[in-house]
Amino acid sequence: MSDNEIKESKDLYTHFALFVDFDPTTFDIVIKEPKRQKAIDEEIATIEKNNTWELIELPKRHKTIGVKWIYKTKLKGNGEVDKYKTCLVAKGYKQEYGVDYIKVLAPITRQDTIRLVISLGSQNSWSILQLDVKSTFLQGDL
Structure with missing residues (x-):
């Protein structure tokens, strides 16, 4: 979008959403917000x-390993809040x-795999959907 298109746009607030940080960093802030408290309850x-x-x-x-809450605000394409996400993560650092762990496993998708799936979908006229998995866990001993 060019500068002129942004200036002429009637919905300037959508553009400002790109520059605003919605995500809190401390539990003290989050616990006061009912929408984020609901996200915490769902995660637990x-x-x-x-x-x-x-x-x-x-x-x-x-030794014990602590945990930390991560808070994210997911936005719709027009900049409105879609949902509040919360994730409880271990302080792996x-x-x-050799003491606390031996193997390192990270469930990730390589860019090559994504390109391959999109290419196959395009060649075969398949519908490709993106999913937001609410929680993913490896079924193994930690």
């Missing part, structure tokens, strides 16, 4: 439903290789 419910972790006694010579 999902963690419990998936049996993501279980409480055990800490083995000798091991406190872990020590």
